[in-house]
Amino acid sequence: MPSISEKGRSMPPSPIRKLVHYAEEAKRKGIKVYHLNIGQPDIKTPEVAIEALKNLNINILEYTHSAGNESYRRKLSDYYRSIGIGIDYTNILITTGGSEAVLFALMTCVNPGEEVITPEPFYANYNGFATAAGIKIIPITSSIKNDFALPPIKEIEKKITDKTKGIIICNPNNPTGYLYSKEELFIIRDIIKKHDIFLFSDEVYREFCYDRAEHYSAMLLDGIEQNVIMLDSVSKRYSACGIRIGAIVTRNYEVLGTALKFAQARLSPPGLGQIVAEASLDTPAEYFRSVNREYTMRRNFLVEALNKIPGVYCPKPRGAFYTVVGLPVDDADRFAQWLLEEFEYKKQTVMIAPASGFYSTPGLGQNEARIAYVLNIDDLKNAVEVLHEALKVYPGRTMH
């Protein structure tokens, strides 16, 4: 039997792969598992999007243009202009989800062996795309102690070598929910400009900002127009994760032209998804206001309730729908498994995503977990109660 590749062997498995098995076992035993681990919102996809599918009037589900349907690209550029990002449709390449946007951007800009810096904890799949592209992710550690703010400029600059090809940020952040301030983005801009490297800005949670906080896009930064590559997706914005429609947006036509070659090899992004995404752009503003109210309520409840549990610390993030919490446990991986394998409270338990999977520095995040608030408020209440009870009896409990 021929051996698989080194790249295949070193591809990181999903950080919760083992836990999924235990969750299934728990369900088999009749235990209700609250999934605090996932990024799949329970919010409905806008009606205009679903209607577009039902009213579909086509006979052949054809390839679309490799860069995406021009009608969709034009309408999407209107949306970007409406939020102050002055680009046109020629600055947009439609991708198969935000995932492909990240992969194409890295393969287009970074040579195998070169490095991209990112604040950790970071979206775990960046590791997978980096491995696929043969490049290295270099972490700069942000800390729960200051709610995962951007690390100081000198910490970032320390990591810059002649192999550094760019910085990747996720803003608002998955997993921490942290929303970078304009000032923090100016710091990043200065570094990008000084070293003339790329800024990959993953802004898929743009619409999810709370407390009237405003999202400041990397596309607005002056003086680094040719360096910024925005990575976007409609998955979260319209609660349409399954349609797999994302985008690379940049003013750098060399990057776009090169990414297009990767896009041409895979022929086209999903056609049906593009129809849904295009229709979604007509979603009424009230949809977003109501989604925002809902998430604000969930976050407020979750953060307050978690902080009431002795030994737990939960920052109050202003974006996305995740938070990374500090737990009074020896090892969050062990705790997460124990919750599914050995614990139950009134026939219920919870699944959390241990934060170690979001750090690349070994040992970090050991007593942290990412918790998503994509469940309705009643489920969240039950889930927090379960977590509270669990921490009373978990054998590896530590005192802070």
Add this chain to the structure above:
Amino acid sequence: MPSISEKGRSMPPSPIRKLVHYAEEAKRKGIKVYHLNIGQPDIKTPEVAIEALKNLNINILEYTHSAGNESYRRKLSDYYRSIGIGIDYTNILITTGGSEAVLFALMTCVNPGEEVITPEPFYANYNGFATAAGIKIIPITSSIKNDFALPPIKEIEKKITDKTKGIIICNPNNPTGYLYSKEELFIIRDIIKKHDIFLFSDEVYREFCYDRAEHYSAMLLDGIEQNVIMLDSVSKRYSACGIRIGAIVTRNYEVLGTALKFAQARLSPPGLGQIVAEASLDTPAEYFRSVNREYTMRRNFLVEALNKIPGVYCPKPRGAFYTVVGLPVDDADRFAQWLLEEFEYKKQTVMIAPASGFYSTPGLGQNEARIAYVLNIDDLKNAVEVLHEALKVYPGRTMH
């Protein structure tokens, strides 16, 4: 401005990229362009597939499982069993089109710098995926003189080095339409077995075999069960190219488990496409019979009509819906451009895909072109007439 990557620079552009521009120019001048260059069939997607979309009863377009919906994988495995391929759903990983199946298979099995052998002319995008994966495609040349049959075994073995990790075949073949015989597949099996390398078998045109010829799947080959990776897609089978649903099918669970890690990083294949693909499996047999009749008629017409043009040689392929023809021209690239830029006949012209883009040995295919018969018979008649007239006056015409 930071420089793009070497990989990005060396990604091959679409072989017809330049021609697309000239085709647009011709259309702007009011000239009707017959697209003999494309692989987008004009055949309707089965009604059951379109109906599935219209009757959709879901509120949230969620992520699916990274390996694809289990219901679809189960039903797909029934289909494979119905054509004699004894596997179950655990042998299937659903991918975003056949494209992703090729990319994941190569990244899973082949290290950067290693080699995969393929008969040329070959599907041009294999080059793109190979470049993305950092691997090398090593061609063994098949010839129009014997209608693109498999090259002799000793020619294949000559190319095997310690860097060879597998052989990739496309059967029925794009671009030649050649259908490999059982005997040819046995030869390939013996080589695969002797050298214990992978066999990547791209069988997306399986349903398109003519003259009662039978397709013999690589999955049926004895003794290399752990070496065979079938790459499949529903794009052509159900004329649903735009839904982007393909599959990796193999009995090798190490390969599947590793490919799954790449699949997890990109979260899920398109959800709507999977719904369509699953529904398509109920397509009545008459659909395929009528499609087969239609393509047989088109092929018969096209091959006969092309061979009547002085100096043109067209093999009679038994599969897919392409043929590579020999043309009495100095350079098919130049001829293809001239057709769009300078020629018209009754306000019509044709676009062909120069075969040079399907060879990786420099200089080969210079007087060949791939012609697809995905147009209706009236359009094909006009297109062949245009080609006939064009060859009468093309300045670079050669005599054979």
